[in-house]
Amino acid sequence: MxxxxxxxxxxxxxxxxxLQELRRSASLxxxxxxxxxxxxxxxxQFQTKFPxxxxxxxxxxxxxxxxxxxxxxxxxxxxxxxxxxxxxCLACATAYFIFLCMETHYEKVxxxxxxxxxxxxxxxxxxxxxxxxxxxxxxxxxxxxxIYEDRCSSGSSSSGSSSSSSGGGGGGVGxx
Amino acid sequence: MVVRRVxxxxxxxxxxxxxxxxxxxxxxxxxxxxxxxxxxxxxxxxFMDPGVFPRADEDxxxxxxxxxxxxxxxxxxxxxVRMKWCATCHFYRPPRCSHCSVCDNCVxxxxxxxxxxxxxxxxxxxxxxxxxxxxxSTHMVGVFSFGLIFVLNxxxxxxxxxxxxxxxxxxxxxxxxxxxxxxxxxxIVLVARGRTTNEQVTGKFRGGVNPFTRGCxxxxxxxxxxxxxxxxxxxxxxxxxxxxxxxxxxxxxSERQITVKISDNGIQANLNRSKSKISLEGLExxxxxxxxxxxxxxxxxxxxxxKGQLGTGEEGSLSPKLISPPTPAMYKYRPAFSNNxxxxxxxxxxxxxxxxxxxxxxxxxxxxxxxxxxxxPSLDIPSYRKSSLHxxxxxxxxxxxxxxxxxxxxxxxxxxxxxTEKVPLHPIKSEGAASTPYKSIFSPNSLSNRNGSLSYDSxxxxxxxxxxxxxxxxxxxxxxxxxxxxxxxxxxxxxxxLQRQPPQSFSPVLGGPAPHQRDPSPVRYDNLSKxxxxxxxxxxxxxxxxxxxxxxPDSVFADSGVYDTPSSYSLQQVSTLSEDPRSMAMRYGSxxxxxxxxxxxxxxxxxxxxxxxxxSAMTRAPRTSTTSLQADLANNNVQSHQALQGRVSNGSFxxxxxxxxxxPTGMPRSPSYGGPKAVSFxxxxxxxxxxxxxxxxxxxxxxxxxxxxxxxxxxxxxLGSTSSSQGTPVSPARHSNVKxxxxxxxxxxEISV
Numbered sequence: 001m002x003x004x005x006x007x008x009x010x011x012x013x014x015x016x017x018x019l020q021e022l023r024r025s026a027s028l029x030x031x032x033x034x035x036x037x038x039x040x041x042x043x044x045q046f047q048t049k050f051p052x053x054x055x056x057x058x059x060x061x062x063x064x065x066x067x068x069x070x071x072x073x074x075x076x077x078x079x080x081x082x083x084x085x086x087x088x089c090l091a092c093a094t095a096y097f098i099f100l101c102m103e104t105h106y107e108k109v110x111x112x113x114x115x116x117x118x119x120x121x122x123x124x125x126x127x128x129x130x131x132x133x134x135x136x137x138x139x140x141x142x143x144x145x146x147i148y149e150d151r152c153s154s155g156s157s158s159s160g161s162s163s164s165s166s167g168g169g170g171g172g173v174g175x176x
Numbered sequence: 177m178v179v180r181r182v183x184x185x186x187x188x189x190x191x192x193x194x195x196x197x198x199x200x201x202x203x204x205x206x207x208x209x210x211x212x213x214x215x216x217x218x219x220x221x222x223f224m225d226p227g228v229f230p231r232a233d234e235d236x237x238x239x240x241x242x243x244x245x246x247x248x249x250x251x252x253x254x255x256x257v258r259m260k261w262c263a264t265c266h267f268y269r270p271p272r273c274s275h276c277s278v279c280d281n282c283v284x285x286x287x288x289x290x291x292x293x294x295x296x297x298x299x300x301x302x303x304x305x306x307x308x309x310x311x312x313s314t315h316m317v318g319v320f321s322f323g324l325i326f327v328l329n330x331x332x333x334x335x336x337x338x339x340x341x342x343x344x345x346x347x348x349x350x351x352x353x354x355x356x357x358x359x360x361x362x363x364i365v366l367v368a369r370g371r372t373t374n375e376q377v378t379g380k381f382r383g384g385v386n387p388f389t390r391g392c393x394x395x396x397x398x399x400x401x402x403x404x405x406x407x408x409x410x411x412x413x414x415x416x417x418x419x420x421x422x423x424x425x426x427x428x429x430s431e432r433q434i435t436v437k438i439s440d441n442g443i444q445a446n447l448n449r450s451k452s453k454i455s456l457e458g459l460e461x462x463x464x465x466x467x468x469x470x471x472x473x474x475x476x477x478x479x480x481x482x483k484g485q486l487g488t489g490e491e492g493s494l495s496p497k498l499i500s501p502p503t504p505a506m507y508k509y510r511p512a513f514s515n516n517x518x519x520x521x522x523x524x525x526x527x528x529x530x531x532x533x534x535x536x537x538x539x540x541x542x543x544x545x546x547x548x549x550x551x552x553p554s555l556d557i558p559s560y561r562k563s564s565l566h567x568x569x570x571x572x573x574x575x576x577x578x579x580x581x582x583x584x585x586x587x588x589x590x591x592x593x594x595x596t597e598k599v600p601l602h603p604i605k606s607e608g609a610a611s612t613p614y615k616s617i618f619s620p621n622s623l624s625n626r627n628g629s630l631s632y633d634s635x636x637x638x639x640x641x642x643x644x645x646x647x648x649x650x651x652x653x654x655x656x657x658x659x660x661x662x663x664x665x666x667x668x669x670x671x672x673x674l675q676r677q678p679p680q681s682f683s684p685v686l687g688g689p690a691p692h693q694r695d696p697s698p699v700r701y702d703n704l705s706k707x708x709x710x711x712x713x714x715x716x717x718x719x720x721x722x723x724x725x726x727x728x729p730d731s732v733f734a735d736s737g738v739y740d741t742p743s744s745y746s747l748q749q750v751s752t753l754s755e756d757p758r759s760m761a762m763r764y765g766s767x768x769x770x771x772x773x774x775x776x777x778x779x780x781x782x783x784x785x786x787x788x789x790x791x792s793a794m795t796r797a798p799r800t801s802t803t804s805l806q807a808d809l810a811n812n813n814v815q816s817h818q819a820l821q822g823r824v825s826n827g828s829f830x831x832x833x834x835x836x837x838x839x840p841t842g843m844p845r846s847p848s849y850g851g852p853k854a855v856s857f858x859x860x861x862x863x864x865x866x867x868x869x870x871x872x873x874x875x876x877x878x879x880x881x882x883x884x885x886x887x888x889x890x891x892x893x894x895l896g897s898t899s900s901s902q903g904t905p906v907s908p909a910r911h912s913n914v915k916x917x918x919x920x921x922x923x924x925x926e927i928s929v
Contacts, residue, residue, distance in 0.1 A: 095216035129424035139408040
């Protein structure tokens, strides 16, 4: 009963002929932006509200979980604690030459975030035709989710459906 | 200045031997260290990226550029802060961000552009700048004092080279002492208060509260100890590409349906609801309905009637299957009948399940037995399911009426009347006997349903949950509460009629109403899909709006009736009106000012009446700042209706009933520079939008009549689109959290947290 309305459409995708699958490609349909949540000041947090465009693409709970995890990462990165204090002292003591050798706490967390986003993309978002981009590329002002639409193209090469992740987008963004 | 410092240091080196010998050997070390510190911090302040935001891509601001308002409000710790659109960088500047004209960049936590270091001071390098100032001050103090000591000790040889030079150095140090110490002191105060130079100089928090402060200690800690923020201007790095290949997974709708059900009162909440409604009706309104042979009819009749509502032909098919026990002794098996229709009415998934569960609960019989009954009608029902929606939609004029707030009562009455007509027929028969067993069916204890939650407890007790549910499903605010019962009653009656016909044996009493079976079934809110109901409602809204427009051409503030009737619509419209004129008035620097103005002038005056009527509705709205709104409306009549259009097009009317109450609740009042005013309605609108299912459809339909207007008003459409875009996503999350405030410089957006 439940599947009666939508289930069909969901199933058709999976049951498409393999040939068609090969020829299918995904085209970027639209982008959804996850805005920053400034309710706690300038600490880096993103709004967990579910964009309407994703209503039919992904479960609400998955999306919220992703955003919440990202928020927790950022909170950890910006946490003022013993480690950040020590790092500052060390940097001062070495006349900031330490920055040439060592990466800061924030940068470490950013690497974690980037890995997390990559993993989320691979596991959850790409199978649903979505792609998360690292907010860092946009100056942490906004998070971006690219929505891809399935577009059957006859005769297109089998590789046509792959789309590079934000890496490509980063190249465009970085052009400053 | 730094060069002088360096010179001074070199000079000091000459004195150092003496000082070293005279006072302490640590002096050169100390001086060296301080000097090194000064230099390091100076270098960091000069060469470090202050926190420059990269330019926004075109895709990010594609609908922001020309139609976006200049300011966007955000609430930070309860205080409204205005974010300004940066035309160069193409985004709304985050709080505390400012655009540096020298560097031509937006800088995060912008402090100032320092000419001494020839760099902006922002989030990343403020600490180094501050430490530079501190260390420089310390260094200057040190140099001056040591020089003084030296001179004082060499007073007799003032003409000597060393002494002269020392004195020169001291003079220089003394000269620069004042500005450096002054600046250092100034920044110490800023750090303690948690402000930036920019904020201090522009007087942003002069009279108000600084939302960014963390307390004195917290501020100092934040400046000195917070981790170094990352650079935003990153070089493009090679990232592992994630391939996005179809087929794509889609979220399972069934999950959502399930969720909906579960969110109800319980597993079979929907079931309970529909059932409760029906059964309650049956219970309440007529133990008469129960009528002896028909009590089962009551149940099954409900369902069958419902089914009949859903479709025309199917009714008959069901009836033969329902074979109510002819004798009172069989009453105990009546539930079986109610089981039959279990599948019907699944116009929406929820409803279908409702029926099922309901029937389960309603029946006293054991599961197996009920199953038997169910099996029969269920054959018909599946076919109904999909078509039922349309059928119900088309078949029953009452359905439409039921959605309309105004006409609902009429429909209900008619339904009630019809029901009552039939009712008397039934009581004739074994009332006592019938009613008793019938009631027993509904008694909580007698139910042996598979779904425990379906017990008639829910039926007996709170119609509210079920009523509520039905309302939710029907997307009608308060309307649905009563109607389901009545309609259930109708169904009940109808069902009984249906039952009567084929099984003539036990429906002598019902012979009368038999022909009613084929009448268009009364509305069953549960049965209709949300979209259908929404469209029905929307039609109703439009009709009401039309009436409103005609009825209140020029009464801007007089008509309170406007408020009530197309309340939802007018509210929305008014909100757009209020929103727009204000924003228009405010948007002195808006990008689209000129264009909007011209576009407004071309708008058709036809809608002005609607605008005025809306504004009148607006005045009734509790939260509106009527005075400002009125003034704005008067001034911007033409514009307002455009705003209206943009707004309306984006908004949808959903349940008007909800809109009215929700606006007060949904409007969070937060201290702001500008004051929320009419914006609250936008909140309301958006809030209500959530509730309705067919929002998109409604929008489209609304747009068509105003298509001319929609496209244009840049600012307004942006308002509408943004609000809608914000509203729609926001509302599902929680309508109550939408906050819209109008700031001093114009407003608009509400930020939902």
